[in-house]
Amino acid sequence: MKKPCLKNKPGFTLIETIMAIVIISILFYTLIAIFVTIIPRAQKLESIDKKIYLAQEKSEELLSRSFATIANVAATSFSGDFSNYYFSVDWTYVASTELNTAVVGPTNFKRVKISVWGGPENNSPTIEVITLVTSVEVQ
Amino acid sequence: MLHPLKYNNSRNGFTLVETVILITLVSVLTVFLGGFVLTFSRAWLSIQGRDTAVGSARFGMNRIIAEIRTANTTDGLSTITTSECSFTDIDGQSIDYKQNGTSLMRNTDILLSNLSTPEGLRFTYLDALSSPTATKKNIRAIRVWLYVTAGDQRVTLESSARLRNILQ
Numbered sequence: 001m002k003k004p005c006l007k008n009k010p011g012f013t014l015i016e017t018i019m020a021i022v023i024i025s026i027l028f029y030t031l032i033a034i035f036v037t038i039i040p041r042a043q044k045l046e047s048i049d050k051k052i053y054l055a056q057e058k059s060e061e062l063l064s065r066s067f068a069t070i071a072n073v074a075a076t077s078f079s080g081d082f083s084n085y086y087f088s089v090d091w092t093y094v095a096s097t098e099l100n101t102a103v104v105g106p107t108n109f110k111r112v113k114i115s116v117w118g119g120p121e122n123n124s125p126t127i128e129v130i131t132l133v134t135s136v137e138v139q
Numbered sequence: 140m141l142h143p144l145k146y147n148n149s150r151n152g153f154t155l156v157e158t159v160i161l162i163t164l165v166s167v168l169t170v171f172l173g174g175f176v177l178t179f180s181r182a183w184l185s186i187q188g189r190d191t192a193v194g195s196a197r198f199g200m201n202r203i204i205a206e207i208r209t210a211n212t213t214d215g216l217s218t219i220t221t222s223e224c225s226f227t228d229i230d231g232q233s234i235d236y237k238q239n240g241t242s243l244m245r246n247t248d249i250l251l252s253n254l255s256t257p258e259g260l261r262f263t264y265l266d267a268l269s270s271p272t273a274t275k276k277n278i279r280a281i282r283v284w285l286y287v288t289a290g291d292q293r294v295t296l297e298s299s300a301r302l303r304n305i306l307q
Contacts, residue, residue, distance in 0.1 A: 049296075
């Protein structure tokens with residue numbers, strides 16, 4: 001059997017080993033740094049989700065009102081668990097021919113924009129829901 | 140036969156001091172990295188738990204909202220309390236939403252089994268000016284809260300459904 005000749009194989013020096021450790025640490029740190037960005041993203045997504053439901057809430061409640069009682073609402077906070085979320089309502093008269101352009105009015109159409117913002121993640125976007133309310137009676 | 144002492148005499152290996160320094164370095168690094176790994180695996184589990192809870196809450200909320208919208212006129216609402224809502228839909232089918240322990244019940248079916256206790260489901264009945272009302276014929280919209288738990292995480296969703304089939 002042939003003897004392994006370990007004596008002639010040079011090992012790592014201390015410096016080399018420390019350098020290797022430093023490089024591995026930097027790689028690991030980078031990996032962790034990437035992972036850390038996932039947490040605020042998850043929070044942001046959850047807050048967008050909640051805002052979509054809150055915007056739906058306001059739009060359903062506004063549509064259940066009568067045409068005349070639809071009014072602007074300045075920034076107002078939601079209550080309870082959602083006290084750090086806010087909404088506002090802005091409406092304009094529009095003509096039946098062009099529902100996206102505000103006119104002086106009065107007309108039978110109100111274009112209502114509901115904005116919802118806030119939540120724990122500050123850079124999370126504002127959710128806007130736009131709907132149309134009409135006073136035209138369907139017979 | 141190999142003689143172990145022969146190799147220890149080699150100048151290419153580590154000296155005792157070098158080995159001690161290395162072991163100390165590696166230990167310190169392991170403690171730090173281990174701490175990081177532990178923290179982030181906990182964070183990951185918590186994100187997953189929240190994700191599950193949000194998913195459940197969305198599923199439950201979408202179902203409740205979609206069915207309340209089909210409620211048949213205001214008189215079709217039979218039970219209207221903060222914890223239970225039952226009504227008849229446009230096809231004449233009776234639908235009842237309430238909480239039973241940690242379960243969200245639709246009639247006798249369990250839709251979700253991770254509601255928070257004691258309050259995991261709440262209803263508020265709103266009139267045409269979005270003020271709470273207890274009079275069935277004045278109800279125009281129903282506001283729903285769902286509180287869902289996953290592990291130590293609690294997720295709340297709030298939304299409303301307008302009653303589409305009111306004959307005035």
